[in-house]
Amino acid sequence: MDNSLMSKIDQLQEYIDKSIDIVFFGGAGVSTESGIPDFRSATGIFTNNLSAETIISHDYFFYKPEAFYKFYKEKMMYLNAEPNACHKKLSDLEKAGKHITIITQNIDGLHQKAGSKHIIELHGSIYRNYCTKCNQAYDAKYVKKAQGVPRCSKCGGLIKPDVVLYGEPLAEETINQAIQAMENADLLIVGGTSLKVYPAASFIHFFEGNKKFYINMENEQLGDDFTFIKGKIGEVFSKIKVRRN
Numbered sequence: 001m002d003n004s005l006m007s008k009i010d011q012l013q014e015y016i017d018k019s020i021d022i023v024f025f026g027g028a029g030v031s032t033e034s035g036i037p038d039f040r041s042a043t044g045i046f047t048n049n050l051s052a053e054t055i056i057s058h059d060y061f062f063y064k065p066e067a068f069y070k071f072y073k074e075k076m077m078y079l080n081a082e083p084n085a086c087h088k089k090l091s092d093l094e095k096a097g098k099h100i101t102i103i104t105q106n107i108d109g110l111h112q113k114a115g116s117k118h119i120i121e122l123h124g125s126i127y128r129n130y131c132t133k134c135n136q137a138y139d140a141k142y143v144k145k146a147q148g149v150p151r152c153s154k155c156g157g158l159i160k161p162d163v164v165l166y167g168e169p170l171a172e173e174t175i176n177q178a179i180q181a182m183e184n185a186d187l188l189i190v191g192g193t194s195l196k197v198y199p200a201a202s203f204i205h206f207f208e209g210n211k212k213f214y215i216n217m218e219n220e221q222l223g224d225d226f227t228f229i230k231g232k233i234g235e236v237f238s239k240i241k242v243r244r245n
């Protein structure tokens with residue numbers, strides 16, 4: 001890493017050490033180093049000419065469940081993925097006494113797997129699934145292993161992941177939690193997201209402080225008020241030290 005990058009990471013370290021209430025706002029780029037492709041980077045799913053926004057949508061789910069599940073099981077359900085250095089360091093900081101809220105657009109459950117507790121899942125999780133008829137809960141393995149479209153073993157109803165599909169609104173409680181976390185924070189770290197999915201991307205504007213960092217491996221700056229750290233998020237977080245409060 002070059003000197004200017006290291007000095008920005010040192011600055012991030014200083015703010016992490018001093019801050020009382022940190023929000024980490026992340027997206028699909030947080031999990032690429034765990035082997036889960038994102039949507040919009042050079043190797044992302046969108047580059048394969050597949051319109052994920054069309055397929056992972058509310059309408060597709062109900063009108064073309066076979067096509068939905070073919071894509072979803074193959075491209076969104078990575079049940080063997082493991083947390084990377086970013087997930088782990090955030091969890092270690094929390095365990096060491098830092099108040100960190102993770103607001104994630106991801107549905108892969110890797111922050112939980114790493115041991116973090118304060119997590120707001122804006123778009124739900126692949127690990128929660130319910131029958132659309134009788135509400136019976138199902139785990140991710142049941143859905144992933146089902147032949148074609150997963151059906152309820154009790155009533156035969158269509159099983160739906162507890163994931164916010166394109167065309168569906170975010171839960172009001174989740175929105176309120178995310179806004180409150182932003183308003184309370186004194187350090188905001190945004191990472192691994194293109195900030196192109198709304199309303200999720202708009203939540204960063206509720207942050208009222210002036211310590212803002214943006215970590216992205218591509219050259220996607222957010223504006224002068226953000227300190228931009230260009231790099232892989234796992235590599236950046238592996239440089240951060242955990243200091244007990």
Ligand code: NAD
Nearest residue numbers: 027028029038039040105106107108192193194217232233
């Ligand atoms: P995106 O694909 O639109 O953007 C990812 C961004 O992260 C890009 O700007 C890319 O340059 C950057 N990036 C990729 N790998 C990185 C790394 N190792 N270090 C630093 N930066 C990296 O993702 P988005 O903004 O989250 O929006 C996509 C939507 O699709 C979200 O709703 C997201 O939840 C969902 N999605 C989720 C997963 C998952 O759960 N893992 C995977 C794909 C898509």
